[in-house]
Amino acid sequence: xxxxxxxxxxxxxxxxxxxxxxxxxxxxxxxxxxxxxxxxxxxxxxxxxxxxxxxxxxxxxxxxxxxxxxxxxxxxxxxxxxxxxxxxxxxxxxxxxxxxxxxxxxxxxxxxxxxxxxxxxxxxxxxxxxxxxxxxxxxxxxxxxxxxxxxxxxxxxxxxxxxxxxxxxxxxxxxxxxxxxxxxxxxxxxxxxxxxx
Amino acid sequence: xxxxxxxxxxxxxxxxxxxxxxxxxxxxxxxxxxxxxxxxxxxxxxxxxxxxxxxxxxxxxxxxxxxxxxxxxxxxxxxxxxxxxxxxxxxxxxxxxxxxxxxxxxxxxxxxxxxxxxxxxxxxxxxxxxxxxxxxxxxxxxxxxxxxxxxxxxxxxxxxxxxxxxxxxxxxxxxxxxxxxxxxxxxxxxxxxxxxxxxxxxxxxxxxxxxxxxxxxxxxxxxxxxxxxxxxxxxxxxxxxxxxxxxxxxxxxxxxxxxxxxxxxxxxxxxxxxxxxxxxxxxxxxxxxxxxxxxxxxxxxxxxxxxxxxxxxxxxxxxxxxxxxxxxxxxxxxxxxxxxxxxxxxxxxxxxxxxxxxxxxxxxxxxxxxxxxxxxxxxxxxxxxxxxxxxxxxxxxxxxxxxxxxxxxxxxxxxxxxxxxxxxxxxxxxxxxxxxxxxxxxxxxxxxxxxxxxx
Numbered sequence: 335x336x337x338x339x340x341x342x343x344x345x346x347x348x349x350x351x352x353x354x355x356x357x358x359x360x361x362x363x364x365x366x367x368x369x370x371x372x373x374x375x376x377x378x379x380x381x382x383x384x385x386x387x388x389x390x391x392x393x394x395x396x397x398x399x400x401x402x403x404x405x406x407x408x409x410x411x412x413x414x415x416x417x418x419x420x421x422x423x424x425x426x427x428x429x430x431x432x433x434x435x436x437x438x439x440x441x442x443x444x445x446x447x448x449x450x451x452x453x454x455x456x457x458x459x460x461x462x463x464x465x466x467x468x469x470x471x472x473x474x475x476x477x478x479x480x481x482x483x484x485x486x487x488x489x490x491x492x493x494x495x496x497x498x499x500x501x502x503x504x505x506x507x508x509x510x511x512x513x514x515x516x517x518x519x520x521x522x523x524x525x526x527x528x529x530x531x
Numbered sequence: 532x533x534x535x536x537x538x539x540x541x542x543x544x545x546x547x548x549x550x551x552x553x554x555x556x557x558x559x560x561x562x563x564x565x566x567x568x569x570x571x572x573x574x575x576x577x578x579x580x581x582x583x584x585x586x587x588x589x590x591x592x593x594x595x596x597x598x599x600x601x602x603x604x605x606x607x608x609x610x611x612x613x614x615x616x617x618x619x620x621x622x623x624x625x626x627x628x629x630x631x632x633x634x635x636x637x638x639x640x641x642x643x644x645x646x647x648x649x650x651x652x653x654x655x656x657x658x659x660x661x662x663x664x665x666x667x668x669x670x671x672x673x674x675x676x677x678x679x680x681x682x683x684x685x686x687x688x689x690x691x692x693x694x695x696x697x698x699x700x701x702x703x704x705x706x707x708x709x710x711x712x713x714x715x716x717x718x719x720x721x722x723x724x725x726x727x728x729x730x731x732x733x734x735x736x737x738x739x740x741x742x743x744x745x746x747x748x749x750x751x752x753x754x755x756x757x758x759x760x761x762x763x764x765x766x767x768x769x770x771x772x773x774x775x776x777x778x779x780x781x782x783x784x785x786x787x788x789x790x791x792x793x794x795x796x797x798x799x800x801x802x803x804x805x806x807x808x809x810x811x812x813x814x815x816x817x818x819x820x821x822x823x824x825x826x827x828x829x830x831x832x833x834x835x836x837x838x839x840x841x842x843x844x845x846x847x848x849x850x851x852x853x854x855x856x857x858x859x860x861x862x863x864x865x866x867x868x869x870x871x872x873x874x875x876x877x878x879x880x881x882x883x884x885x886x887x888x889x890x891x892x893x894x895x896x897x898x899x900x901x902x903x904x905x906x907x908x909x910x911x912x913x914x915x916x917x918x919x920x921x922x923x924x925x926x927x928x929x930x931x932x933x934x935x936x937x938x939x940x941x942x943x944x945x946x947x948x949x950x951x952x953x954x955x956x957x958x959x960x961x962x963x964x965x966x967x968x969x970x971x972x973x974x975x976x977x978x979x980x981x982x983x984x985x986x
Contacts, residue, residue: 519662
């Protein structure tokens with residue numbers, strides 16, 4: 335007998351009483367009068383920055399202005415013309431190390447906890463973590479209230495269908511004496527650029 | 532009469548400044564958890580749903596495991612089944628050997644601690660680098676975690692500073708946590724870039740999609756799987772849940788309950804390897820779980836999502852620290868899991884509980900932790916791990932309390948004990964005197980006092 339069958343058989347034999355799946359449709363989950371306002375507040379709470387992009391504002395200039403000392407910009411987004419590296423054409427993920435600013439696209443945000451859904455949309459997802467600073471473009475109309483709504487919506491990319499992540503603010507740790515420090519192993523800062531429709 | 536736990540706690544309590552800090556720190560985490568819970572009107576409803584989902588899932592786990600494995604294989608992953616720790620270690624080593632891996636970076640996984648994987652791999656010539664900052668600190672220090680979510684909580688910034696001076700060449704005397712975190716970041720960055728494989732645990736496995744979901748604040752699980760060309764995910768059987776609707780409930784609770792944050796920074800879904808990497812391996816580990824589900828009093832311990840909230844709130848954990856427990860997971864859930872693992876080795880932990888039930892009041896999936904500890908205590912005699920002195924005392928008390936004549940005689944004569952000189956009573960021979968002062972017995976017993984009043 336294979337290990338799988340052996341384990342499943344033993345498990346099945348040892349279960350005593352069986353329980354039904356509860357109905358989850360009656361969960362009275364939190365909603366907000368204005369989810370966007372809550373999303374902005376929560377993003378700041380978790381250590382992120384939010385900038386509302388004005389109609390017609392140049393994204394490249396905006397990003398350059400935010401990081402005046404940055405030299406290496408990594409992105410595969412067609413509108414980001416200041417990119418010096420591309421995660422689709424890098425010969426290996428390691429080559430993206432040393433990126434000052436990574437610019438990626440988020441699908442939607444979650445008001446209750448500032449999560450942004452980021453399915454992998456590039457060949458090397460390393461850009462989402464290896465960059466010193468992360469900039470996420472997010473249409474401001476795409477904010478849901480809570481994770482129940484979020485999990486009804488998430489989709490993986492059609493080309494890069496193996497990975498997706500919710501990101502809420504910059505990488506952080508309090509592992510040394512419970513002191514909160516931004517920038518553990520991934521991006522040290524996270525900025526959400528809210529795009530007009 | 533002290534248990535192994537209370538003997539070890541004595542060591543912890545020698546440094547009173549630190550012991551007070553430890554207690555206050557965890558109480559602050561508990562308060563942060565409360566703020567999160569009170570911020571959601573639906574919190575108690577979520578706890579009930581979470582408990583019911585887990586009850587359902589772990590009593591139908593054969594079905595969900597099969598569905599998960601089929602889906603993961605359909606996604607292109609290679610799924611392995613390990614019946615115990617040894618087999619798990621062999622499987623992981625086999626995969627690494629096939630890919631000629633010399634260095635493995637890994638994110639925090641209590642399962643790999645449970646299976647003692649690191650020493651096994653190291654003995655076979657593989658360099659293992661922990662990448663969660665807390666885990667990395669204790670790895671460099673040659674220690675084990677003292678908490679499942681905050682593994683290096685027993686060290687202060689000076690301890691870490693001195694460690695980094697020695698191991699990572701940090702500036703002498705600079706023990707600022709921000710600086711030290713940055714030193715670790717630079718050192719770990721180099722490890723990520725030069726590792727041949729990355730390993731993650733899994734907070735959840737989703738039967739419907741085959742996703743492995745990993746929650747971290749540091750992004751180290753994502754870094755571990757973004758650069759190396761091989762990803763191995765290790766997950767205990769009980770971590771499988773049916774679908775995304777269920778995941779939404781747990782995702783909302785895990786971090787609020789554990790650290791008092793609204794979410795972890797990263798909630799990452801791994802479905803298959805990235806395009807430029809080898810196929811992803813998933814190892815499903817039994818190691819006792821298929822037996823524990825049959826335990827009539829303790830099967831619900833399998834509901835645990837490892838958030839750590841039971842230890843944060845536990846008055847005994849807060850005042851005795853993780854190293855006072857004999858099992859590698861401390862606190863209320865660790866007491867129970869340790870007893871499921873080996874009653875002979877871990878019976879000493881069941882005394883580390885005041886039965887205040889704070890743990891099961893905060894547990895996001897409603898594991899009846901304190902009730903279970905009470906149950907274990909009733910069985911100590913059967914396991915042969917009951918304390919002989921306490922057993923003798925219990926026999927004596929049954930005799931006295933079970934017989935009115937003895938009882939009345941005892942309470943009437945008890946005050947003669949008052950004339951025994953204090954050094955004879957409050958000494959090592961009298962186990963009651965340890966941590967207590969002997970009480971003074973009244974001349975008139977309570978019954979007599981009431982009867983006299985009624986006259």
